[in-house]
Amino acid sequence: MLEAFLYVGFPYLALTLLVVGTAYRFLFRRYTVSSLSSQVLESRALAFGSVPWHLGILVVLAGHLLPFLAPGLWQSLVASAAALLVIEVVGMAAAILAFLGIVVLLARRVLVARLQGVTTAVDLVVLILLAAQVLLGILVAALYPWGAAWAPGTLMRYLHGLFTLSPDMLLVSEMPAAIKAHVVLAFGLFALVPFSRLVHAFVVPLEYLVRPFQRVIWTNVRRAERLSELPGGDPEEGRRGLVRGLAGVGGAMALMAIGVFDKLARFVKGDSMSKQEKETLLSHKLERLEQTAEQRSLELERMRTTLIPVAKLGDLKSASGKYFIDFEMRAALAFKDELGVPILISAKCTHLGCTVGSQVDDQGRILCPCHVSYFNVKTGQPNEGAPAKAPLPHLAWALRAPDGKVVASRAPGGEIQGTFNPELVDHDVCVTQASERGEA
Template identity: 50%
Template sequence: MMDAFLFVGLPYLSLLLFVVGCIWRARREKFTLSARSSQFLEDRQLLFGSTPWHIGIGVVLLGHIMAGFLPKVWSSLLTVPGALLVVESVGVACSLLAIVGLSVLLVRRLTSGKVQAVTTPADLVVVGLLLAQVVVGLLSAVHYRYGAAWSTGTVVPYFWSLVKLEPDMTYVSGFPPLFKLHLTLAWVIILLVPFTRLIHLLALPLQYLWRSPILVLWNNARRRREAVVAVARAETRREFLKGAAGVAGAGGLLALGVMEKGVNYFRGPQPDPEVEAALLSKKLQRLQQTAEERELELERQRNEMILVARYSELTENKGKYFIDYAMAPALAFKDKDGLPLLISAKCTHLGCTVGSEVDSQGRILCPCHVSYFDLRTGRPNEGAPAKAPLRHIHWALVDSTGKVVARKAPGKPLEGTVDPATLAQCSVYIVKPRSNAA
């Protein structure tokens, strides 16, 4: 219940009052939008308080704004080795600077009689709240380190859930009390902006960059001359500031571009997680397939002979495909003399599988680039893309009792005897090549 108020009710109340209050103040009291400078009452302590405070809080706020509005760029930046450490260190240093500056400003408000005269209770409340907020933020950063990184997955989505009017406080409801206090104080401070001197946040004097200097005319000739010189100087200063702002802007954009390139360089390509998962899955499939093929090959290598077909299945005109010891396609035929004829079906041109049909000239065709191979010699036809012959394969005939009755190695005479009467019961095997058998 309390969380719902602090992280849903209070933020909306603060944002509503901030918008309505700022519009009201800009319309009704537009001459009070500045911080109502007290510099002319006391400037020494102001210098040592205001300068470190504004530099410190400016850098810290810039980090918060970057993380909130450019979370992807911010997260990418933090992936650069060492960047997180640098960001955290700068954040802590700037928080300390802001605390020192704000403490000096608080002491000034409480001790300088002249400043006290223009100090309202609201001023003291604002300074006290700001001091508490920076101290709590610093303690959170030290206790729960690397908030610059983890906040993009918690506080930033919480903030955007509020902006989208789909508040999701679960992002922050589990936070430790110190961090909850930091968040709550932030909403309270935002709520107070329109009603206190914090309104000067919206009144940065940027118009000084393009507004013409005000010319003060004196009745005195010497003062008039001095005023003209002063105006000329002011004009020059203004032009310089404009140029410097332009260069700083361009430099900032350039730095952002370079930073992004640098981040991408160190991070490397970032493929889509789904595409990456699909690629990995395909790779895994290929590896499994390769492993299965390798296993099959090893299994085959363990056997001295591998069954190709029953002799009765072989014909002269159409070969029977099988896989040889090298895991390449091969064809088994019945030769004209009735014996088996086994030949590689891996084309010697570019490796296509040769067709199994025998043409009228006793040739088989590789259809890829049209090479005819003579079945008996293995040689390609004249002018064919393939230049080397298909190799014949060592075979063995095994009878129904498992006995090898005949075998023939390429280019060697037939070993054993073939009985035409029992041939039909025999099976044809390929024999392990000698080099593998050794």
């Protein structure tokens, strides 16, 4: 019950608050949609906190958004070990930068006397929660590395389910505590957006780039002198730091914009592509369409049938498995034992959801490479001390003759029904929907 609230009810509540509350502030409290800059009161710590915070968190959030918005592209990216390593290192560096930045921002609000008067309780709560969220993220990335590889199959599917109104809370509720806390706190922060300065994240102040520079001139000469003597007392110095930071972000965005301009230029110039370029482009598009079509037809096939052929009995091996997609659209593997009996087992690691390898070692185990869990193919059980604690579930199978008749079947943990003969090499081994998943 609590879990259903935390992973389904609360996220919807938070997202509703986020959308409705933000829209309300835009429509009826437009002039409160601001970060309420305190630069004029204190600028040095602001620059040392704000620039790393914004640079770091933008990179981190881009790394969260991309796998969610373009899962196909992300999967092909992280399929390369080198790219995965770069993503992990950049993500961690950006997270540490963001954490240092937010600690400075928090310390500044607490310690600088001039800011205490303009700092509300909500400001402090938001800063503390943001720091906690970033720290949790760092903890998750450190304790459960290769998140870029395991999260798309679990957490990103959970998020996708939320947005397509078919949430699957099991994808989170079976995760370790740090990950669950990271997800719930994220929604907590989303809920706080309309009630805090965080709402400024939705405003990209582009006019600031072209608007004439504003100078703050102190009419009190003694105060102005005192301020310029203080370290960081010159508000322009802080502003220059911020501008330098933004220039860095701008540079990165300019690089991305080159792609967009290239497309625009092609559009304006018209048909300037060579025949070969066009062919390559079209074949890429076709490839992507074919992948989508294949995915959809697989989903449809799984909805319409209770039996999906995996391989001919004669093609199954003991030393290496054959991958297939089960009824839940998850990766699974098919083997045969020493008597030639099929073994169908889920290939979704019960630790954090990476796909388990298909090669069987000399102890009859398959390996999940993400955090090294070995699973016994026959029992599904992980090795002692493995990060995965639960066994890989076995799947029910049926043996179908070429004329379509089912001659034998087996539910996980059950006996073989019908007549099984390992000589029936031309028969199809099918995964069946009929029975529940479970241990053999």
